Amino acid sequence: MNIEMQPIGYVRSEVQREADDCWAGLVVAIELVAPFTVESLAGLTDFSHVEILFFLDRVAPERIHTGARHPRGCANWPAAGIFAQRGRERPNRIGLSVCRVVAVEGTRLLVAELDAIDGSPVLDIKPWMAEFGPRGEVRQPEWSRELMASYWS
Amino acid sequence: MNIEMQPIGYVRSEVQREADDCWAGLVVAIELVAPFTVESLAGLTDFSHVEILFFLDRVAPERIHTGARHPRGCANWPAAGIFAQRGRERPNRIGLSVCRVVAVEGTRLLVAELDAIDGSPVLDIKPWMAEFGPRGEVRQPEWSRELMASYWS
Numbered sequence: 001m002n003i004e005m006q007p008i009g010y011v012r013s014e015v016q017r018e019a020d021d022c023w024a025g026l027v028v029a030i031e032l033v034a035p036f037t038v039e040s041l042a043g044l045t046d047f048s049h050v051e052i053l054f055f056l057d058r059v060a061p062e063r064i065h066t067g068a069r070h071p072r073g074c075a076n077w078p079a080a081g082i083f084a085q086r087g088r089e090r091p092n093r094i095g096l097s098v099c100r101v102v103a104v105e106g107t108r109l110l111v112a113e114l115d116a117i118d119g120s121p122v123l124d125i126k127p128w129m130a131e132f133g134p135r136g137e138v139r140q141p142e143w144s145r146e147l148m149a150s151y152w153s
Numbered sequence: 154m155n156i157e158m159q160p161i162g163y164v165r166s167e168v169q170r171e172a173d174d175c176w177a178g179l180v181v182a183i184e185l186v187a188p189f190t191v192e193s194l195a196g197l198t199d200f201s202h203v204e205i206l207f208f209l210d211r212v213a214p215e216r217i218h219t220g221a222r223h224p225r226g227c228a229n230w231p232a233a234g235i236f237a238q239r240g241r242e243r244p245n246r247i248g249l250s251v252c253r254v255v256a257v258e259g260t261r262l263l264v265a266e267l268d269a270i271d272g273s274p275v276l277d278i279k280p281w282m283a284e285f286g287p288r289g290e291v292r293q294p295e296w297s298r299e300l301m302a303s304y305w306s
Contacts, residue, residue: 002158003158003276004156004158005155005156005247008245036244039234040234041234041237042234042237043237043294044236044237046237047237047294047297048289048290048291049287051249055156066190066193067192067193067195068192068195078196080195081192081193081196082193083193083197083277084197084280086280086285090277091159091277092158092159092161092206092276092277094158094276094277096206098285098286098287100287109236113288123156123245124236124244125236127237127297129239129298129301131298131304132250132251132301133286134253134281134286135266136202136253138201138202138283139200140280140283141196144282151284152288
């Protein structure tokens with residue numbers, strides 16, 4: 001079964017190359033393509049945050065992992081299945097981040113701290129609703145906290 | 154530009170038809186398909202929650218909206234762009250929910266409160282890390298709170 005998708009827009013960012021960390025403070029633009037119009041973004045600034053789904057097009061298919069591996073190749077951290085980590089060498093290569101809405105300018109959406117590089121195709125934009133966040137206590141392993149420590153720095 | 158994806162698995166649920174509300178309490182299975190193995194899910198139960206990305210295959214392409222509309226067709230709520238709401242008749246038809254991890258049984262992942270119907274193709278599973286949640290104060294319009302009031306009931 002093949003599922004086909006088309007970009008709804010593209011990321012315009014000063015970050016040109018794949019990077020692991022230090023995404024703080026960055027403001028990037030998402031430029032919608034046809035058939036999308038200003039109507040497609042109507043009301044979006046009523047939300048403080050959005051989820052951006054994008055295609056990790058710079059990850060070559062042969063780099064995709066399907067089993068378990070040490071996150072970022074770091075042997076200090078336990079091997080974890082590709083679905084128990086957020087590494088970008090993943091099946092279907094979908095990136096996903098919650099970003100702060102900065103502004104809407106026509107068919108351009110400006111967001112803060114999107115960890116997608118320049119030119120990345122965008123697949124979807126969803127407004128963040130608190131009710132869609134995790135319900136119940138959140139628990140995560142220590143390695144993931146260590147890995148994330150420099151992500152937004 | 155066409156982007157091709159393949160399901161990594163399928164949803165097995167008692168919910169057979171499209172539904173808007175009342176997803177609380179439901180436990181559904183995601184059954185991985187080849188080439189995925191038990192290794193693909195290694196360590197996932199160290200996380201309390203996962204994000205499930207799935208394909209809304211029961212939404213026919215001609216139902217997809219690209220502009221603005223009243224959420225759920227309800228005139229009491231202001232028209233909002235398709236990217237300022239989470240309705241399922243959306244470009245690329247990707248569904249996304251944060252779910253509680255119930256158990257991993259071989260290549261089956263059991264999750265609570267996934268709002269995907271039986272047979273839905275799954276595109277990705279990502280562990281929830283608190284650091285990827287919204288940073289800064291969350292704000293959302295009143296209509297979205299009213300809409301979500303019955304969602305998890």
